[in-house]
Amino acid sequence: MSLAFGILGFLNYTPMSGYDLVKAFESSLQFFWHAQNSHIYLELKKLEKKGYIWGETVIQSERPNKKIFSITETGRKEFMNWLFEGADKDATHFKSSFLMKVFFGGNMTPAQSADMLRKFKTECEAYLKNMEAAPESIEKYGYDMETYQTIYWQFTVDYGYGFIKNCIDWAKRCIQKLESINEENLRED
Amino acid sequence: MSLAFGILGFLNYTPMSGYDLVKAFESSLQFFWHAQNSHIYLELKKLEKKGYIWGETVIQSERPNKKIFSITETGRKEFMNWLFEGADKDATHFKSSFLMKVFFGGNMTPAQSADMLRKFKTECEAYLKNMEAAPESIEKYGYDMETYQTIYWQFTVDYGYGFIKNCIDWAKRCIQKLESINEENLRED
């Protein structure tokens, strides 16, 4: 469901092609909503059928033709309704199969689960480094927009920072605990 | 996919009925994997068909009959394979339609989005309070288990704490920022 509103949200900024939307998702929402291009094209069709958007084919000579979509009044209303519904369940109710693996960590040795957590921590650190490009990206895409529009983009980036930092700190604590257990075991032998 | 492994993980502790599993999910994994009872019963059927678990009907006189499932050797192997695969993509790649709403907050007034964030913060605080019961729950379910099994349960709870606290702090910062913008606007009028 959310993909539809992500698309409507972007088209509410300005008309775009499917390809533009794929790029837009990749350079912003991807932090918390990864979208496949196949899914985006599918959703565009659905939204057009519902009358929330309408598309116009643009013939290009130097590039393949494209279809530029614009949001309709009905679409805008739907989008605003969604926006004003308030936070969804997933705000606090997140799903993580990774945490499920941690939960069942007792089936591994402390050394093995520490390894898993170390790999996780490394991934998080790489992710954090990746996020350093975000402020630039916000400036680039928001250069012709008012600040009151882009501070919300910054909010989501801040959230991401806190989230990842929390992951790294937590992983450190867990690894330390597991290492101390391992040492105790060695002493006992 | 993950629900299947959650079930296998629990049955790896001890044989259980579908009903028991529903309860087990509610009192532990629900923090990061909410499971519908309908889904659990469906998954049990699939797992039995695959030969990962097997069920035995227990006739009860004072309560409805029940079917107790146990994990098979094949099932245990599958479970261990999953466990040793390491962290899944969703470890860093979380989805949140709530953050999507924040991202598009520019379509509301600062006062309106501050309101949304305030509601979110309240929900988080309630969630945090709810989590205070977790250590008790761990003791209750883990009283006959070795510590090295239950520290992993504690790890997931710690993660949850950090996650929610981060949400609350972040919301506070955002609300503050939005309030300061609102005041500036008022001064300009």
Place this chain on the structure above:
DNA sequence: AGGCTCATGTAACCGGTTACATGATTAT
């Protein structure tokens, strides 16, 4: 009498993923 716990399911639906398919132009 009414609500709770125990106990197990079916059916319809749908959002999203994976894999596959095509083809032009532009830059190296």
Place this chain on the structure above:
DNA sequence: ATAATCATGTAACCGGTTACATGAGCCT
């Protein structure tokens, strides 16, 4: 040549959700 960018899709699948359905026994 060949890789990258621009550009748009189809088909099969599946994990998960929502809604619905049933019924016994226990507690107040």
